[in-house]
Amino acid sequence: MSEAVSVSHHLIARHAGSALWLARYMERIENLARLLDVTKTYAGDGEVDRNWLSLLRINGDDDEFFAKHGDADAVSVARFYLLDAANPSSVQTAIACARENARTLRALISTEMWLQINVFHARIRALGECDIAPENLSAVCAMLKEGVQAHGGITEGTFYRDQCWHFYMLGRHLERTDQITRLIDTKFNALLPDAATDATIDAGECNALLRAAAGYHAYRREHPHGYLPREVAGFLLLNGAFPRSAGLNVAQLDWHLNQLRVRYHLRNCVSALERLDDLQSMLGNQTIDSILAFGLSPFLDAVQREVAALHADIMTHLCGG
Amino acid sequence: MQQGGVLAGYDPGNWFCEMLRPGQQSDPALSLLLDRLRLIPIEALRSRAADAERDLLERGITFTVYSDATAIDRILPFDLIPRVITAQEWRILEAGVTQRVRALNLFLYDVYHDRKILADGVVPRELVLGNAGYCQAMIGFDPPFGTYVHVCGTDIIRDEAGRFLVLEDNARTPSGVAYVVENRHMTLRVLSDLMTGLRVRGVDEYGLRLHRAMAEIAPGGISDPQVVLLSPGIFNSAYFEHVFLAREMGVPLVEGEDLLVKDGSVWMRTTAGLAPVHTIYRRLNDDFLDPDAFRPDSALGVRGLMEAWRRGKVAIANAVGTGVADDKAVFAYMPRIIRYYLDEDAILPNVDTCSCAEPDGLAYTLAHLHELVVKPVAESGGYGLLIGPHASKAELEEFRTLLKSNPANYISQPMMKLSVSPTLCDDGVKARHIDLRPFAVTGRDTWVLPGGLTRVALRAGSLVVNSSQGGGSKDTWVLA
Numbered sequence: 001m002s003e004a005v006s007v008s009h010h011l012i013a014r015h016a017g018s019a020l021w022l023a024r025y026m027e028r029i030e031n032l033a034r035l036l037d038v039t040k041t042y043a044g045d046g047e048v049d050r051n052w053l054s055l056l057r058i059n060g061d062d063d064e065f066f067a068k069h070g071d072a073d074a075v076s077v078a079r080f081y082l083l084d085a086a087n088p089s090s091v092q093t094a095i096a097c098a099r100e101n102a103r104t105l106r107a108l109i110s111t112e113m114w115l116q117i118n119v120f121h122a123r124i125r126a127l128g129e130c131d132i133a134p135e136n137l138s139a140v141c142a143m144l145k146e147g148v149q150a151h152g153g154i155t156e157g158t159f160y161r162d163q164c165w166h167f168y169m170l171g172r173h174l175e176r177t178d179q180i181t182r183l184i185d186t187k188f189n190a191l192l193p194d195a196a197t198d199a200t201i202d203a204g205e206c207n208a209l210l211r212a213a214a215g216y217h218a219y220r221r222e223h224p225h226g227y228l229p230r231e232v233a234g235f236l237l238l239n240g241a242f243p244r245s246a247g248l249n250v251a252q253l254d255w256h257l258n259q260l261r262v263r264y265h266l267r268n269c270v271s272a273l274e275r276l277d278d279l280q281s282m283l284g285n286q287t288i289d290s291i292l293a294f295g296l297s298p299f300l301d302a303v304q305r306e307v308a309a310l311h312a313d314i315m316t317h318l319c320g321g
Numbered sequence: 322m323q324q325g326g327v328l329a330g331y332d333p334g335n336w337f338c339e340m341l342r343p344g345q346q347s348d349p350a351l352s353l354l355l356d357r358l359r360l361i362p363i364e365a366l367r368s369r370a371a372d373a374e375r376d377l378l379e380r381g382i383t384f385t386v387y388s389d390a391t392a393i394d395r396i397l398p399f400d401l402i403p404r405v406i407t408a409q410e411w412r413i414l415e416a417g418v419t420q421r422v423r424a425l426n427l428f429l430y431d432v433y434h435d436r437k438i439l440a441d442g443v444v445p446r447e448l449v450l451g452n453a454g455y456c457q458a459m460i461g462f463d464p465p466f467g468t469y470v471h472v473c474g475t476d477i478i479r480d481e482a483g484r485f486l487v488l489e490d491n492a493r494t495p496s497g498v499a500y501v502v503e504n505r506h507m508t509l510r511v512l513s514d515l516m517t518g519l520r521v522r523g524v525d526e527y528g529l530r531l532h533r534a535m536a537e538i539a540p541g542g543i544s545d546p547q548v549v550l551l552s553p554g555i556f557n558s559a560y561f562e563h564v565f566l567a568r569e570m571g572v573p574l575v576e577g578e579d580l581l582v583k584d585g586s587v588w589m590r591t592t593a594g595l596a597p598v599h600t601i602y603r604r605l606n607d608d609f610l611d612p613d614a615f616r617p618d619s620a621l622g623v624r625g626l627m628e629a630w631r632r633g634k635v636a637i638a639n640a641v642g643t644g645v646a647d648d649k650a651v652f653a654y655m656p657r658i659i660r661y662y663l664d665e666d667a668i669l670p671n672v673d674t675c676s677c678a679e680p681d682g683l684a685y686t687l688a689h690l691h692e693l694v695v696k697p698v699a700e701s702g703g704y705g706l707l708i709g710p711h712a713s714k715a716e717l718e719e720f721r722t723l724l725k726s727n728p729a730n731y732i733s734q735p736m737m738k739l740s741v742s743p744t745l746c747d748d749g750v751k752a753r754h755i756d757l758r759p760f761a762v763t764g765r766d767t768w769v770l771p772g773g774l775t776r777v778a779l780r781a782g783s784l785v786v787n788s789s790q791g792g793g794s795k796d797t798w799v800l801a
Binding site: 011014015100103106107111114118119241261264318 | 379381382547555560564567570571574575576578589590591592593594596602
């Protein structure tokens, strides 16, 4: 017999919001590290600027970046994302915000979670100029990825799975849904001003894209005969088993919101669930071909807008605004 | 006495040493501990101390120090060599602290009701009614069980003869209890071999006891009252302790914005909407608690909270207005207050204290300034005080002027005689002064956490143990 989780324990609305944000900020750090690493690896000689530029566009950071820097190259972009605490999209900002949310939640998260975030925070704050030198960048990105993965593992193994955990997981899946659409968008749109066509995206870029999302090997298993950019986009967006696909993350959002509604009787979930329905039908009723016919970029924009609206809805109705 | 290992060359001088205890019959547990310490090479102790320090920082067992633009998380330095209290000593301390808490509560009830002690001339009327800590809104209010001081921290020192003396009562929102528990965890992590086989009383019960007291004082008729801990927020220097206590009690850690008063009752904003709150353990000063009743500019408190409390819809701990009882000038009267209400002598005597508000006290203080410690009554944390024997002539004269200009603001005490304990310092294990703050929890009855916070002045010769002034702490072992 298992002991029932007490559902009568209340969760302070503000704490629910902090849990959601904690997960989002931690996800952002891993995502940034992946993008920096893969950009560094695949920035060939002639394409240096274009690759680093696309990284800035993913995050919509072009303006912020060029206000401070001249050329977008390995060092200036790495400095912008790894060292610049005044840049709202930097890992410095993300870890500071993650830690502040963790601090708010310290009575609810496990001691191990707090300890790891605290140490990780100190590690990231100590990053300096020598860490962003091109020869050290991969090692720093590996450290960042491992830090977030350690956080994920500790969270999986120690975080008590009551309401607060569900809000944490909502944050993780919201962020992953958002991030994958941005990743696809840069490669299929920013790089190719005229609509994406198979002929203009080469294997190297497909490879980079899949590696950035940690989907390379899984994709090879699903599609052993080669790369079709169309299939790469479909895999990243819709695959039901790939941990970073929009499709899988939206399904997880649905599960967690329903748990909150059914197990914890949070009636205010209803409006978020309705919004999620829209997102699910957007993704669920489509094939990659119908999406491409609609236009990939407008579709990705629409998904991002829905994710933002869903986040706002959860914050307003469940997290005290 | 044969000494080796970390205690090689240790010399407590003329102070009472809590470890060597000259002139006392040796306690077997203490002898065993001493033998073990002698077997530890100093390098090993240093490396364990470094482990402990890193561990505290990584765990965020810190207090925050704010300067102009920066916030720095600092650890309360932890000294690994424990402070030991024998079972017999603890019986006296426990009884003495309990007695003081009873007297403080009876005094508070009296000054907010019939004021008999004032009418009988035991404590000057003006000292109480004109006191900044006296709260008009508390007049006539009856807290459950007559308990105002639900959590009390009593600062105790020990003179050359080993006599325990009370230096100060902390009856508002005393802090430091988290370090008591965390210090024990630290000992068990890095120095557990020192404790093996010794019967040391546990400190893990604190959260349960506190929660029980908070449930006892909740409004009647509620079977499972909702307790919350109200904190000023993550930027408060004691935030770690708030987290610690909320976790130990298993209750939500809330800020003012999470609570509201509606239909006369107190509610918290949850994911499921508003949920009732029955007891608030607040770590917010009186002034900030309710902008309707006190500082209108306070954004930290809850509007209407005092009214809800007065109507018995919610309980608040500690009660508002307890500052009148732990005031440094009222402190001088504590032995008389204890006798007045309990018809008993104080089990733990006060450090001799002169109130400069009284002409005799002022005259005595001015005449003996160079040998006294003079403290402003309204300050805490070791600020603004004069340590006569350590002051220069110019400093003495300057303070003399200050004192004459506002005598009622000061009390004087003889130079404190703090006991010492072997402490790991840069130049070896040295004698450093320590004090003790036991914590008493009171709902229906009083329970005292075995031991308490031992603070240590890490600077050679220093008698100031406050964390803000270079103090650290030690694990405190009460022998069973």
